[in-house]
Amino acid sequence: MRKPPFYKSVLNSLRGLVWMLKNERNFQLELLALIINIILILILQVTAAEAALIIMLCATVLCAEILNTAIEKICDIVKPDYDVRIGIIKDISAGAVLLLAMGAVVVGILIYPKYVL
Numbered sequence: 001m002r003k004p005p006f007y008k009s010v011l012n013s014l015r016g017l018v019w020m021l022k023n024e025r026n027f028q029l030e031l032l033a034l035i036i037n038i039i040l041i042l043i044l045q046v047t048a049a050e051a052a053l054i055i056m057l058c059a060t061v062l063c064a065e066i067l068n069t070a071i072e073k074i075c076d077i078v079k080p081d082y083d084v085r086i087g088i089i090k091d092i093s094a095g096a097v098l099l100l101a102m103g104a105v106v107v108g109i110l111i112y113p114k115y116v117l
């Protein structure tokens, strides 16, 4: 099968992001967190290195959410009925997002207070 042109791959990826935005509440909240962080970065004049760290962490949380959702969807196709093993896979996958989100909160606590206090 021929590979689709580059612009089609980009369109497919954008369709995935739009789907996440329309259907996944956690993704919406994490995107809101990214927007709030961008506003804080601009208002507080955070250094470029700190801004890069904050934005990359927010983007990483969003990516983890996307992968978590993909894993959940695959699980639901492979095993639609209740299965303890599927429960564990979904819990582990969600745990990865939680871990990154907690790391992002810690980074925010380390960076922002010195600009406000």
Ligand SMILES: Nc1ncnc2c1ncn2[C@@H]1O[C@H](COP(=O)(O)OP(=O)(O)OP(=O)(O)O)[C@@H](O)[C@H]1O
Pocket (backbone or CB within 6 Å): 026, 068, 069, 072, 079, 080, 081, 082, 083, 084, 085, 086, 087, 088, 090, 091, 094
């Ligand atoms: N088929 C299943 N068998 C066993 N437990 C399941 C199954 N489906 C879901 N669960 C349990 O319910 C939880 C929520 O699963 P669900 O697929 O509803 O994800 P979600 O509510 O979209 O989660 P998230 O907030 O991570 O996006 C899982 O973490 C798991 O503990």
